[in-house]
Amino acid sequence: MARYSVYRALSKEKNTKKQEDIISRLGLQTAEINIDDKLLLEIITELSNKLPEKCxxxxxxxxxxxxSLADVAEQLNISQKTAEGHLTKALKVIRANMGDMMTFFL
Structure with missing residues (x-):
C-alpha cells in the first residue's frame, strides 16, 4: 500500500510539472502573439490612412x-451599396499592399 502511495505521489508531481511547463510556454506564446497582432494592426492602420477619405x-x-455596414453608410450619408463598393476597394488595396509589406518584412 505504501509503495502505491509513493507511485501516486510521484505521478501527481510529474503531471503538475507538465502542466506548469505548458502554462509557461503558453504565456510566452501569448506575449509573442500580442506583439505580432499589434504590429499587424499598426501596418493595416498605416495602409488604411493612405486610402481616399470615404474608403x-x-x-x-x-x-x-x-x-455594421448599414450604420457606416447611414453615418456617412451614402447608400449601403456605395459603402460596400468603398469597402471592396479598400480591401483590395490593403491586401495588395499587405503582400508587399509581408515580402519586405520576411
Missing part, C-alpha cells in the same frame, strides 16, 4: 471599429 472611413469604421 478609409468605411474601412476603419467597419473593420477596425466593428460597426
Amino acid at each position: 478609409r472611413l468605411v474601412f476603419q469604421y467597419n473593420k477596425l471599429q466593428d460597426r
Whole structure:
C-alpha cells in the first residue's frame, strides 16, 4: 500500500510539472502573439490612412471599429451599396499592399 502511495505521489508531481511547463510556454506564446497582432494592426492602420477619405472611413469604421455596414453608410450619408463598393476597394488595396509589406518584412 505504501509503495502505491509513493507511485501516486510521484505521478501527481510529474503531471503538475507538465502542466506548469505548458502554462509557461503558453504565456510566452501569448506575449509573442500580442506583439505580432499589434504590429499587424499598426501596418493595416498605416495602409488604411493612405486610402481616399470615404474608403478609409468605411474601412476603419467597419473593420477596425466593428460597426455594421448599414450604420457606416447611414453615418456617412451614402447608400449601403456605395459603402460596400468603398469597402471592396479598400480591401483590395490593403491586401495588395499587405503582400508587399509581408515580402519586405520576411
